[in-house]
Amino acid sequence: MATVHIPALLQPLAGGLQTMEAAGSTLREVLADVVRQQPGLNGRISDLTGILPEIMIAIGDMEAKVVDVPVPADADVWILPSLAGG
Numbered sequence: 666m667a668t669v670h671i672p673a674l675l676q677p678l679a680g681g682l683q684t685m686e687a688a689g690s691t692l693r694e695v696l697a698d699v700v701r702q703q704p705g706l707n708g709r710i711s712d713l714t715g716i717l718p719e720i721m722i723a724i725g726d727m728e729a730k731v732v733d734v735p736v737p738a739d740a741d742v743w744i745l746p747s748l749a750g751g
Contacts, residue, residue: 666686666687666688666738667686667687667688667689667695667736667737667738667739667740667741667742668684668685668686668739668740668741668742669684669685669686669687669695669699669742669744670683670684670741670742670743670744671683671684671685671744672744672745672746674746675706675709675710675744677705678703678705678706678709679703679705679706680703680705682703685699685702685703687699687702687742689736690735690736690738691732691733691734691735691736692722692724692729692731692732692733692734692736692742693711693732693733694736695736695742696710696711696732710722710744711732715731715732716729716730716731716732718747719746719747720744720745720746720747721745721746721747722742722743722744722745723742723743723745724736724737724740724741724742724743725737725740725741
């Protein structure tokens with residue numbers, strides 16, 4: 666299972682969890698398992714079109730641009746709010 670790291674902004678929607686274990690061989694499957702376990706995150710990380718623009722996801726040290734990328738069983742998946750500014 667992958668270890669999914671939840672940002673502080675989303676922790677209230679995830680029952681206060683900072684990390685959680687999620688199953689899946691692709692990012693899409695891991696995110697589906699995250700939402701299955703914590704329904705409050707539904708629609709806050711991804712939608713039918715993919716990763717939401719305000720979210721950045723990294724698998725280990727590599728940014729995931731799409732949800733159909735493989736996730737190794739022991740991977741760290743980091744969900745991060747995108748940073749913007751001027």
